[in-house]
Amino acid sequence: MRTRRERNPATQMVIGLFVIGLGMLFLLDNLGWLDLDLRVHILPTILIGAGILKVLQTRTQSGIVIGGVLIAGGSLIMLKELGWIDIGWRTLWPLLLIGAGVAVVVKSMANRSALEQPHAGPLDKPDADVVLNYTAIMGGFKHRITTQDFRGGEITAIMGGCELDLRQASINGEAVLNVFVLCGGIGIKVPVDWTVVFDGTPIMGGFDEKTVPPTGPGSGKRLIVRGYVIMGGMEVRN
Known part of the structure; x- marks a missing residue:
């Protein structure tokens, strides 16, 4: 049986420091010690914080690129609104789209490299459904998994679903699915003999579990969902 990995304490520290820093900014603004336009600064702050969390959470190159794009985009917007750089929105939005495209290209190259290993013949290439690596940016997808050795993976949904x-899938023991939702949503349907454990953090978002607890002798099949739901939603049901 696969052993359960503990959550990265560095990630929890970043969340705590980010919340403390955001609370301090609100407090100082309410006390009149700072003059912040929260309508302007809240968006880049959220993007930077989400990017840092994504970089700390991910185990893939494409995830690191996506996190870097969020950090860079938030930083550029922040510097623009502060007047430290002179860049127009007509230039900024294409740069953000280029960054998103780079993330897609990196992911595609990583998947192609995994499928074209020199030692992998036609009969022993890895099944893409065994370990997932899905990214939805301003779009969405639906997929049915039927592998009998599901091991989890990573799903990213940014303004998408x-x-x-x-x-129709099965688990040999435990599977860990890392999720990252930013202004989007993820819906997962699981078999009735799976036990779902949510080990994530909703941030101005929500996680809704609607599964039926397995009856009779336990099958030992557990799906552990980890990650962050930021201003979005996630639902797991049978």
């Missing part, structure tokens, strides 16, 4: 149907 993902619907995953695992009802």
